[in-house]
Amino acid sequence: MERAWIVSLGTELALGQTVDTNAAWLAQRLTELGIRPARHVTVPDELSAIRDALAQAAGESDVVVVSGGLGPTDDDLTRHALAALAGVELELHAPSLERLRGFFAARNRQMQPTNRIQAMIPKGGAALENTCGTAPGISIKLGGTPCFALPGVPFEMKTMFERAVRPVIRAATTGRVLLTRQIQCFGLGESDLAAKIRDMMTRGRNPEVGTTAKLGAIGIRINAAAGAPAAANELLDETERELRRRLGELVFGTGDDTLAAVVGAQLRQRRATLAVAESCTGGLLAKLITDVPGSSAYFVGGAVTYANEAKVRLLAVDNAPLAAEGAVSEPVARSMARGVRAALGATYAVAVTGIAGPGGGTEAKPVGLVYVGLDTRAETRVERFLFGHDAPRAFIRGRAAMTALNLLRLELLGTSGAAS
Amino acid sequence: MERAWIVSLGTELALGQTVDTNAAWLAQRLTELGIRPARHVTVPDELSAIRDALAQAAGESDVVVVSGGLGPTDDDLTRHALAALAGVELELHAPSLERLRGFFAARNRQMQPTNRIQAMIPKGGAALENTCGTAPGISIKLGGTPCFALPGVPFEMKTMFERAVRPVIRAATTGRVLLTRQIQCFGLGESDLAAKIRDMMTRGRNPEVGTTAKLGAIGIRINAAAGAPAAANELLDETERELRRRLGELVFGTGDDTLAAVVGAQLRQRRATLAVAESCTGGLLAKLITDVPGSSAYFVGGAVTYANEAKVRLLAVDNAPLAAEGAVSEPVARSMARGVRAALGATYAVAVTGIAGPGGGTEAKPVGLVYVGLDTRAETRVERFLFGHDAPRAFIRGRAAMTALNLLRLELLGTSGAAS
Numbered sequence: 001m002e003r004a005w006i007v008s009l010g011t012e013l014a015l016g017q018t019v020d021t022n023a024a025w026l027a028q029r030l031t032e033l034g035i036r037p038a039r040h041v042t043v044p045d046e047l048s049a050i051r052d053a054l055a056q057a058a059g060e061s062d063v064v065v066v067s068g069g070l071g072p073t074d075d076d077l078t079r080h081a082l083a084a085l086a087g088v089e090l091e092l093h094a095p096s097l098e099r100l101r102g103f104f105a106a107r108n109r110q111m112q113p114t115n116r117i118q119a120m121i122p123k124g125g126a127a128l129e130n131t132c133g134t135a136p137g138i139s140i141k142l143g144g145t146p147c148f149a150l151p152g153v154p155f156e157m158k159t160m161f162e163r164a165v166r167p168v169i170r171a172a173t174t175g176r177v178l179l180t181r182q183i184q185c186f187g188l189g190e191s192d193l194a195a196k197i198r199d200m201m202t203r204g205r206n207p208e209v210g211t212t213a214k215l216g217a218i219g220i221r222i223n224a225a226a227g228a229p230a231a232a233n234e235l236l237d238e239t240e241r242e243l244r245r246r247l248g249e250l251v252f253g254t255g256d257d258t259l260a261a262v263v264g265a266q267l268r269q270r271r272a273t274l275a276v277a278e279s280c281t282g283g284l285l286a287k288l289i290t291d292v293p294g295s296s297a298y299f300v301g302g303a304v305t306y307a308n309e310a311k312v313r314l315l316a317v318d319n320a321p322l323a324a325e326g327a328v329s330e331p332v333a334r335s336m337a338r339g340v341r342a343a344l345g346a347t348y349a350v351a352v353t354g355i356a357g358p359g360g361g362t363e364a365k366p367v368g369l370v371y372v373g374l375d376t377r378a379e380t381r382v383e384r385f386l387f388g389h390d391a392p393r394a395f396i397r398g399r400a401a402m403t404a405l406n407l408l409r410l411e412l413l414g415t416s417g418a419a420s
Numbered sequence: 421m422e423r424a425w426i427v428s429l430g431t432e433l434a435l436g437q438t439v440d441t442n443a444a445w446l447a448q449r450l451t452e453l454g455i456r457p458a459r460h461v462t463v464p465d466e467l468s469a470i471r472d473a474l475a476q477a478a479g480e481s482d483v484v485v486v487s488g489g490l491g492p493t494d495d496d497l498t499r500h501a502l503a504a505l506a507g508v509e510l511e512l513h514a515p516s517l518e519r520l521r522g523f524f525a526a527r528n529r530q531m532q533p534t535n536r537i538q539a540m541i542p543k544g545g546a547a548l549e550n551t552c553g554t555a556p557g558i559s560i561k562l563g564g565t566p567c568f569a570l571p572g573v574p575f576e577m578k579t580m581f582e583r584a585v586r587p588v589i590r591a592a593t594t595g596r597v598l599l600t601r602q603i604q605c606f607g608l609g610e611s612d613l614a615a616k617i618r619d620m621m622t623r624g625r626n627p628e629v630g631t632t633a634k635l636g637a638i639g640i641r642i643n644a645a646a647g648a649p650a651a652a653n654e655l656l657d658e659t660e661r662e663l664r665r666r667l668g669e670l671v672f673g674t675g676d677d678t679l680a681a682v683v684g685a686q687l688r689q690r691r692a693t694l695a696v697a698e699s700c701t702g703g704l705l706a707k708l709i710t711d712v713p714g715s716s717a718y719f720v721g722g723a724v725t726y727a728n729e730a731k732v733r734l735l736a737v738d739n740a741p742l743a744a745e746g747a748v749s750e751p752v753a754r755s756m757a758r759g760v761r762a763a764l765g766a767t768y769a770v771a772v773t774g775i776a777g778p779g780g781g782t783e784a785k786p787v788g789l790v791y792v793g794l795d796t797r798a799e800t801r802v803e804r805f806l807f808g809h810d811a812p813r814a815f816i817r818g819r820a821a822m823t824a825l826n827l828l829r830l831e832l833l834g835t836s837g838a839a840s
Contacts, residue, residue: 013444014460015448016443016445016448016457017444017448017632017641018444019441019444020439020440020460023440024437024438027434027436028437029436036464037434038434039469040434040440040460042461043458043459053459180435180437182437189529190491191492194492198494198534202494210432210465210493210495219437221432221435223431275730278706281707282707282715283703283705283722283724284710286698286702286703286706286724287701287703287707288703289703290701290702290726293777293778295726296727296780299726300727301724301725301730301731301734302724302726303721303723303724304706304724305721306716306721307719307720309720309765310720310721314734314763314764343733343734344734359713359714360716391552392552393711394575394711395552395575397710
């Protein structure tokens with residue numbers, strides 16, 4: 001088994017009313033098992049569309065994993081499509097009918113006649129027990145290709161995959177594994193960062209190296225193929241070392257690490273505390289920090305000082321610089337950082353003031369202009385950024401909040417140019 | 421044009437490292453335009469896989485919309501695949517190169533030589549201007565089927581679709597239209613709300629009625645098919661009226677209205693101002709409020725008082741109730757609301773204190789317990805909520821922030837039970 005196709009069934013998915021998360025989850029599991037997800041396909045609840053998709057999937061892959069279309073209603077057509085493609089009838093699977101009856105009895109609910117269809121399996125196929133819902137899954141070969149049909153409800157699908165599909169696939173694979181690792185970077189645009197590792201991103205290299213961007217953080221994926229996990233891990237280690245050598249302090253973490261979690265761990269380790277003052281990010285910076293479970297150990301709190309008056313009242317920012325230079329200025333960022341650190345008695349404070357747009361920009365102070373202030377026991381400093389004019393409000397706010405966290409991260413690393 | 425295929429390109433999507441949200445968004449837009457999304461396909465960044473997918477898409481549909489693979493790196497292969505399928509060379513598109521140079525110059529960044537590839541377009545195709553990023557899109561016919569290739573970054577993709585793709589598709593479609601409307605509700609769970617409109621949600625009804633939930637807000641979609649827009653709109657009007665009659669003040673808006681935007685509009689209309697005090701939501705409430713462009717007209721600011729000391733220092737909450745009843749309590753929610761309204765001189769204030777988990781819960785105060793306080797010139801009141809224990813931190817925080825906004829919405833409507 002080398003190549004898998006993942007098929008998602010549902011009109012709500014095809015019309016975009018629901019975002020499909022099953023396919024991504026299944027792709028991750030298959031990848032872990034050393035099987036390459038070669039294609040995901042989504043089709044609506046229409047018999048001919050489902051048949052076409054499944055026939056093509058079985059023809060062009062070594063294993064097919066399907067989710068959805070196993071419910072009790074007329075638009076649940078997976079079992080019919082599988083039976084038609086295998087050229088067999090549906091037949092009642094007595095143990096599944098027993099389980100269905102038990103499921104409803106245990107909940108004091110009447111089993112509807114329509115639910116009986118859920119105990120029907122294409123002849124020659126096998127039922128996969130559903131331990132969390134009504135619909136059993138189906139395992140069947142289509143032209144020699146194993147095909148697993150799982151429910152669309154994510155937790156039923158996941159439980160069934162782990163119980164009934166993973167062991168079968170593991171037994172069928174020949175041992176070749178594909179292991180994945182990710183390192184997280186912040187501080188350069190995606191193409192500038194890629195320029196530093198261009199030669200490592202050539203196609204066909206093993207491990208493969210690729211980048212993705214999110215809120216300004218660049219994730220670098222490393223995928224290594226090898227005959228055994230230990231050999232794959234060795235390849236990953238080697239590539240990770242080289243990436244870290246080239247990227248230095250741009251690298252802030254691994255896996256799904258967020259900047260906020262990494263900064264939080266540094267603060268916790270030093271028994272230091274943090275306070276924030278926000279204007280244009282309007283709470284987003286504090287939100288990112290408190291997304292992290294346990295952040296109360298180091299995050300004291302913050303002030304969202306949207307109006308000038310709030311800056312004066314909560315942070316004791318002077319009226320003079322506000323009037324002379326405006327709220328989006330170096331001295332105001334400085335005062336905000338100092339003000340919130342003093343007000344909350346924290347070890348560190350960061351402050352953000354800027355113009356997130358879409359309105360409020362001028363020639364001198366365009367949309368996207370942001371000042372980030374940092375106050376410590378030793379010093380106060382402010383950096384100025386311009387986050388792409390014409391960029392949407394959410395982009396500018398996200399970039400500003402992440403940049404504030406990164407400034408603090410570099411300060412905590414003690415490698416910041418302006419360190420005292 | 422009747423059938424569309426949506427193709428998403430990217431190894432990170434195929435491996436499941438990123439969940440694809442572009443396909444769902446594009447499917448919704450195409451549906452609005454009366455075009456049925458017949459299939460979504462996701463393939464990794466491999467030239468042969470992309471070519472196969474695009475060739476099949478062009479062969480089996482009336483229009484193909486592609487996202488991803490237009491970046492500057494070697495694994496961005498969309499333009500190469502399109503050129504190969506069209507049997508043409510890539511050629512430099514001078515205006516796109518100009519725009520690229522301008523993009524980097526405006527940011528004081530060096531344009532990398534690799535970025536030049538982004539100005540290359542298959543001969544015979546057209547460049548679609550990217551107003552928010554570097555990669556122009558591509559419009560080209562493959563065997564007579566129009567094909568639009570858009571960037572993978574969601575906001576660039578969306579902006580380009582609206583500017584350059586929607587008008588072309590609209591001009592090419594004829595006759596039968598499918599119009600969509602959405603009304604937004606808050607205050608009941610999805611299944612309890614559905615129970616009130618069960619009979620309107622039967623399949624095959626025209627208009628079709630369906631629900632989706634997001635952060636506790638329930639969107640009710642209405643899809644009406646008719647021979648002309650006027651007739652479809654009449655059907656929509658009729659169904660919307662009936663839904664509003666049944667759901668009353670649960671309905672807070674239409675379309676993509678957010679609770680924060682609706683509350684903001686009400687505040688603006690009354691020339692009233694708002695301040696917030698947050699503990700467990702940690703900035704999320706302020707973030708939702710300031711997501712709305714122009715929120716500075718009514719939002720003064722807020723205090724994120726995560727530590728008890730911050731509650732005392734910024735909001736003058738008394739130490740006595742904090743010590744006696746704990747931070748998550750009725751009197752503390754009351755003091756926080758009063759404190760922030762007084763500190764910032766706002767017309768209204770809302771405060772949230774609760775236990776977002778995963779740690780910190782006790783028998784008496786479990787994870788999910790949240791108090792929301794509301795302070796106005798006339799009164800202060802507090803309501804207590806329990807947002808599903810065992811629920812994830814992000815769920816509880818989201819629900820708490822939205823509930824605080826909804827309490828204020830009902831207060832502003834003047835229909836709140838406890839109105840003074």
